Amino acid sequence: MRRYFMPLVAAAMIGSFTAGASVAQDMDLTKKETYDQIMTWAGEPLDTSKYKKDGDLSIGVSAGYLSNAWINFTAQSIKYEASLHPEIKELKITDAAFNPSKQAADIEDLLTSGVDAILFWPVDEKAILPVLKKAHDQGVVTINIGYNFMRDPAVTSNAYVNQWTYSEQVATEFAKSLNGKGKVFAMLPIAGSSAAVVQLAVLQDVLKNNPEMELISAEYGDWDRGKAKQLTENLLQRFPEIDGAFSPAGQMSMGIYEAFDEAGRLEELTLSPGDDYNGWTKLVAKEGKWGSVTSGLEVGREAVKQAVSILTGKPTTTAVVVPTRYLDAGDAAKLNEADRPDDWFKTDLPAEFLPQ
Numbered sequence: 001m002r003r004y005f006m007p008l009v010a011a012a013m014i015g016s017f018t019a020g021a022s023v024a025q026d027m028d029l030t031k032k033e034t035y036d037q038i039m040t041w042a043g044e045p046l047d048t049s050k051y052k053k054d055g056d057l058s059i060g061v062s063a064g065y066l067s068n069a070w071i072n073f074t075a076q077s078i079k080y081e082a083s084l085h086p087e088i089k090e091l092k093i094t095d096a097a098f099n100p101s102k103q104a105a106d107i108e109d110l111l112t113s114g115v116d117a118i119l120f121w122p123v124d125e126k127a128i129l130p131v132l133k134k135a136h137d138q139g140v141v142t143i144n145i146g147y148n149f150m151r152d153p154a155v156t157s158n159a160y161v162n163q164w165t166y167s168e169q170v171a172t173e174f175a176k177s178l179n180g181k182g183k184v185f186a187m188l189p190i191a192g193s194s195a196a197v198v199q200l201a202v203l204q205d206v207l208k209n210n211p212e213m214e215l216i217s218a219e220y221g222d223w224d225r226g227k228a229k230q231l232t233e234n235l236l237q238r239f240p241e242i243d244g245a246f247s248p249a250g251q252m253s254m255g256i257y258e259a260f261d262e263a264g265r266l267e268e269l270t271l272s273p274g275d276d277y278n279g280w281t282k283l284v285a286k287e288g289k290w291g292s293v294t295s296g297l298e299v300g301r302e303a304v305k306q307a308v309s310i311l312t313g314k315p316t317t318t319a320v321v322v323p324t325r326y327l328d329a330g331d332a333a334k335l336n337e338a339d340r341p342d343d344w345f346k347t348d349l350p351a352e353f354l355p356q
Helices: 007-014 032-042 068-081 100-112 124-138 162-179 195-207 225-238 250-262 276-287 299-311 328-335
Strands: 057-063 088-093 117-121 142-145 156-160 181-188 212-220 243-248 319-321
Touching: 007 068, 032 142, 032 162, 032 319, 057 100, 057 299, 068 088, 068 117, 068 250, 068 299, 088 100, 100 117, 117 124, 117 299, 117 319, 124 142, 142 299, 156 299, 162 319, 181 195, 181 225, 195 212, 212 225, 243 276, 250 276, 276 328, 299 319
Parallel strands: 057 088, 057 117, 117 142, 142 156, 156 319, 181 212, 181 243
Antiparallel strands: none
16 A cells, blocks of 8 residues: 555555446445445355366466555565465466556466466556456456455456545544544545545544544645655644644655654644554554554455465355454554564565565
């Protein structure tokens, strides 16, 4: 999610929510009602009878990219879950390396190879919709994975994390930690990405109920630790008083922390909960505060389970919503694996399936 993502990774992973591709064109991503509607859609029953297959199953995975910790764990989780289903005889994974045209071509190749389902996380949703429609027309199951919800006839199902709920958990705990008072800034991901839009909207919504909290600036750190540190250094020069920083991304939060520490102002800093990025949980363990909101790493395994349910004709719903949860500092610290690098996530994957 992230926080361990390079800048372009975040825009794709969290989902650019291209109008007309993910949801209806008239839906406002800054409104909680939009996500309530999505949750309603997610719970609708899915008719699996037309997709039911007899015999062995072949699953394709069209990765928009395979170049960061969170995604690598997702891909390995897909491999592990597939290994638990004897009916899956073949798993094919392609990597578009952030190239929308290559992802469309990859999906074409998977179709030609005769897969029964395609799991994907998009580089650009609009760019792959035509080939997803082709898959749909051929009776191939398509499942979108990530933090965006795609509602389109070409998309059979979704395994996703509700961005609004995730951001709301972070913002609510942040406000509590400040007792609803103080001057704060937001460190957001790529400007214009759905993650940035939703996180800012949720923070502003929470601040309405905490009128003694003042948002003094909204910065865009591109999910990058170094950039977040630099932007924070600038803010520290501009503002003699800063009480807290809202940053759901643990990697950017670490940059914020470093800037305050080097400026000798660490004692005034309250950070929002980060995620379950190992570098962040190391910091939580060290400081004994702030906590985490889990990132929903289970989406990969849930997507495989959903594909199997659909292809074997079992009753299911339009989407699988992977919940996130707030962990206080004590529980978040338990996620830390001190002997692992910052770019890591605590996982129950067997050793042979761990990212290399």
